[in-house]
Amino acid sequence: MLTIGQLAAYAGVTVRAVRHYHQIGLLPEPERDASGYRRYGAPAVVALIKIRTLADAGVPLGRIADMLAAGPADFAEAIAGIDSRLRDEIDRLERSRRQVAQLVAGDSLVLPQPIVAYLDRLREIGASERVLAGERDGWILVAARWPDQVLDWIPSKFAQLEDPRLVRLYRVLSALMETAETDDALLREAAGLLVELAEDAEAAGGLDAAAEERDDTSYALLDDLADAADKRAERLRELMRERGWDGWTRMRRLPKPAR
Known part of the structure; x- marks a missing residue:
């Protein structure tokens, strides 16, 4: 006859587990002998090994008692159901692993390759990693909202980088974000460049074309x-408003104040 410690060791579980199984009624608790100890025989060992095997296989403790009492057909059916649930869980975990791998692998598996190439081009012209991080997040939102159109916009984005003012804007914004100080001269230069580019786009009809597909929520998120x-950013917007403009993703001319 075995003590609780010997029983646990024989079945490959902890004493604490045995006591828990007693508490929830999964393993009968024997009476104490004349010396005050509980002694376990072979049936308890067999029952405990079955409980441990089912628990290790992922069977919820609440179902083990019914399974141990079931006939062969019901037991096989229950095992098939557990196997199906485990396969579904494995599939879910594999999907999660692939998603994590995408994040670890970098932009190329988070965004389409043409957008990654555009981000690389921004890096080449001197955009800082903080600016690139903001651009990357913006493109993730854009690709999610307009998946069928986003790649059509990339050639024009590359073409815009031929404008030295836009290149300068990225470099000014990068310089601003790489320092903790508020450099008002750089902020004014950035505001001036933004307004110049917006006015040129307005003159060419580009602002109206960009607003053809309105989605206020998506633009607000960007x-x-x-x-x-x-x-x-708020100081930069203040400087832009002084010049009659507001907005980032969809810049707009402010109405002139009434006289």
Whole structure:
């Protein structure tokens, strides 16, 4: 006859587990002998090994008692159901692993390759990693909202980088974000460049074309990314408003004040 410690060791579980099985009624608890100890015989060992095997296989403790009492057909059916559930869980975990691998692998598995190439081009012209992080997050939102159109916009984005003012804008914004100080001269230069580019786009009809497919929520989310990227964004917007413009993703001319 075995003590509880010997029983646990024989079945490959802890004493604490045996006591828990007693508490939930899964393993009968023997009476104490004359010396005050509980002694376990062979049936308890067999029962405990079955409980441990089912628990290790992923069977919920609440179902083990019914399975141990079931006939062969019911037991096989229950095992088949557990196997199906485990296969579903394995599939879910594999999907999760692939998603994690995508994040670890970098932009190329999070965004389409043409967008990755555009981000690489921004890096080449001198955009800082903080600016690139903001651009990347913006493109993730854009690709999610307009998956069938986003790649059609990339050639024009590359073409815009031929404008030295836009290149300068990225470099100025990068310089601003790489320092904790508020450099008002750089902020004014950035505001001036943004307004110049917006006025040129307006003259060419580009602003109206960009607004053809209106989605105020998506544009608001994109603008929120810019506002959240740096605490000096509000000062930059203030300087732009002084020049009659507002907005980031969809810049708009402010109405002239009434006289």
